[in-house]
Amino acid sequence: MPNQTVAVLGLGAMGSAITARLRDTGHATVVWNRTAAKAAPHAEAGSTSAATVAEALAAADTVLVVLFDHASVREHLDPLAAELKGRTVVNLTTTTPDQARSTAAWAAEHGLTYVDGAIMATPDMIGTPVSRLLYSGDRAAYDAAREVLEALGAADYEGEDAGLASLKDMALLTAMYQLFSGFLQAAAMMRTVGVPAADTAGEVRGWLGALLPHLDHFGAEIDRGGFDPARGQDVEFTRAAIGSLITAARGQGVSAGLLEPLMHHLDELAATGRGGADWISVIDRLPME
Numbered sequence: 001m002p003n004q005t006v007a008v009l010g011l012g013a014m015g016s017a018i019t020a021r022l023r024d025t026g027h028a029t030v031v032w033n034r035t036a037a038k039a040a041p042h043a044e045a046g047s048t049s050a051a052t053v054a055e056a057l058a059a060a061d062t063v064l065v066v067l068f069d070h071a072s073v074r075e076h077l078d079p080l081a082a083e084l085k086g087r088t089v090v091n092l093t094t095t096t097p098d099q100a101r102s103t104a105a106w107a108a109e110h111g112l113t114y115v116d117g118a119i120m121a122t123p124d125m126i127g128t129p130v131s132r133l134l135y136s137g138d139r140a141a142y143d144a145a146r147e148v149l150e151a152l153g154a155a156d157y158e159g160e161d162a163g164l165a166s167l168k169d170m171a172l173l174t175a176m177y178q179l180f181s182g183f184l185q186a187a188a189m190m191r192t193v194g195v196p197a198a199d200t201a202g203e204v205r206g207w208l209g210a211l212l213p214h215l216d217h218f219g220a221e222i223d224r225g226g227f228d229p230a231r232g233q234d235v236e237f238t239r240a241a242i243g244s245l246i247t248a249a250r251g252q253g254v255s256a257g258l259l260e261p262l263m264h265h266l267d268e269l270a271a272t273g274r275g276g277a278d279w280i281s282v283i284d285r286l287p288m289e
């Protein structure tokens with residue numbers, strides 16, 4: 001639907017960036033924020049400021065929810081199921097997959113048009129070519145809001161299960177934090193001999209930049225399921241390598257706490273007769289019983 005009026009609930013850093021982008025792309029916007037003062041600059045810039053969530057919804061075709069967390073979303077949406085009817089609700093608040101499914105089930109129970117979203121961008125990226133948002137749940141809801149959503153960044157529909165966008169978000173953030181914490185460990189080690197973290201950042205970026213294409217090989221091997229050590233590094237080799245990293249860190253007076261969980265999995269694989277398998281078979285130890 002072109003020229004939609006969009007209600008934005010939540011004017012934190014992200015909700016504000018989204019509202020500004022919608023204005024820039026010619027959308028009428030109605031904004032609400034718990035702390036009303038944050039709506040003032042948006043009203044000055046051309047948005048309509050609503051005193052209550054219900055007032056914001058009344059004028060809107062599409063409702064973008066950009067609150068802090070799942071609890072704040074449900075606190076404000078649950079009492080307004082009747083008012084939300086006939087509007088497309090897109091929840092961009094970061095939630096877990098099960099929280100997304102729970103809100104989708106609540107919406108379905110009340111006959112609401114609801115889609116869950118996940119923002120793979122920081123506020124300054126919104127509306128730029130590097131902005132990407134993921135969506136999942138009701139396909140018709142996604143299609144109804146699509147013109148609005150595409151103003152925010154690349155829009156990827158992940159599937160009917162409302163938890164899928166959040167799941168991918170959580171998986172990508174997990175990979176990001178593990179990668180970044182690897183840098184912190186490296187910087188902590190190099191700092192012991194006076195090397196600034198800024199220098200280590202450049203070194204790590206160069207090293208990992210050269211190695212990241214290996215992920216495609218890891219992915220293919222995991223999908224093949226063979227864990228053939230001839231095509232990679234076996235568990236025993238990697239155990240020795242991680243063991244050296246742990247010893248080196250401790251030798252510099254740095255904790256090896258970030259590395260120990262991986263060592264634990266490698267030890268368990270070796271102890272159960274899989275020392276000759278490709279080390280990436282660690283993935284088989286991750287599903288919980």
Ligand code: NDP
Nearest residue numbers: 010011012013014015034035067068072093094119121122
């Ligand atoms: P901020 O901390 O800047 O803003 C939080 C917003 O939530 C404010 O509008 C705040 O209102 C509101 N809020 C918090 N608790 C409640 C409540 N109980 N009832 C009503 N409103 C409440 O966060 P962001 O704007 O950065 O993030 C918003 C969402 O976007 C989060 O889920 C975040 O994970 C997600 N996101 C953010 C990214 C980022 O880089 N910033 C990246 C990707 C996703 P008030 O002003 O009154 O405090």
